[in-house]
């Protein structure tokens with residue numbers, strides 16, 4: 001591990017870091033062994049001892065044959081990152097442990113309103129009716145015969161970061177931002193299937209209904225979803241996970257997760273919104289004057305530093321600041337990072353690929369000198385929308401809301417290196 005770090009892996013970063021007047025872990029640190037390495041590593045809240053295998057292992061793996069192939073793989077038993085349940089109906093993705101932009105299917109956040117149903121795909125049907133030329137019932141096999149589409153997209157629950165409205169509540173980035181994940185979603189374009197049944201000209205909204213015990217239903221304006229909505233049967237190269245809607249899910253890239261109806265069983269075309277429970281009493285935004293915003297579907301641009309982040313502890317020396325940014329309106333074009341609580345900002349490097357309506361990874365080199373500081377990130381998307389600070393967001397929205405909190409996140413680093421959530 002030390003050899004990789006010292007030779008090729010950091011060559012690009014080294015140039016950047018030197019240009020910034022900092023130096024990376026140098027060869028002398030690395031040759032000094034563990035001391036040098038640990039000085040620059042971020043130590044998790046549980047410390048290195050958390051990585052302990054649940055199975056026995058040989059002292060020297062070159063001396064004994066390894067294992068045979070297995071029918072369905074598992075991660076190393078040394079790895080411990082897990083979803084954390086928020087309640088009986090939600091669990092959060094461990095963003096602090098994530099790499100790149102894809103979320104492993106097993107760690108994709110969950111939100112369901114009456115549990116995860118067990119559905120036999122052979123019995124599952126999608127009914128399309130209402131203002132159509134020919135009402136039709138599709139089997140999964142029918143849907144898989146249509147031309148396929150596939151794309152990477154984030155899904156974010158509009159309740160992500162809701163606990164931050166009233167003050168700095170989350171201990172970790174998993175608590176504050178863990179209701180967003182990115183997958184490759186594969187299926188058939190909604191418009192392809194709607195062309196097959198023939199949509200009547202006066203149809204302007206579509207009701208989508210899930211086959212779970214909540215029969216989750218949302219109304220969607222047809223013109224806004226038709227270009228990008230996918231009837232998905234696969235996620236990250238295999239059938240959807242049950243908690244992500246197996247065997248069929250509507251995915252609308254960039255829209256609040258609740259509109260991406262899981263266990264999809266019905267689409268009804270109509271002339272207006274259907275005013276379901278989940279778009280009247282729920283998923284509305286209560287404004288300071290007592291009125292409520294309804295049908296706020298697009299997830300606005302947002303970013304967060306995932307490392308260092310709440311609950312971690314850093315040591316003086318080189319620290320690469322890493323994070324994620326995303327926008328429901330398109331591509332992220334810029335992420336800036338502040339090491340002084342928002343007084344000055346530095347451009348981060350956006351890591352390829354940078355895709356529309358998809359998690360985007362950013363990083364910036366830094367040398368922590370042991371001072372008390374506040375780290376922040378803010379992003380800009382291709383429409384020119386800039387992520388607001390908390391003061392600006394609260395001035396516009398008040399603090400009555402539950403959904404759509406996208407303010408700049410601040411992480412305080414104390415002199416002992418401990419990272420915690422603050423709202424300066």
Ligand code: CO
Nearest residue numbers: 158283296297
């Ligand atoms: Co909304």
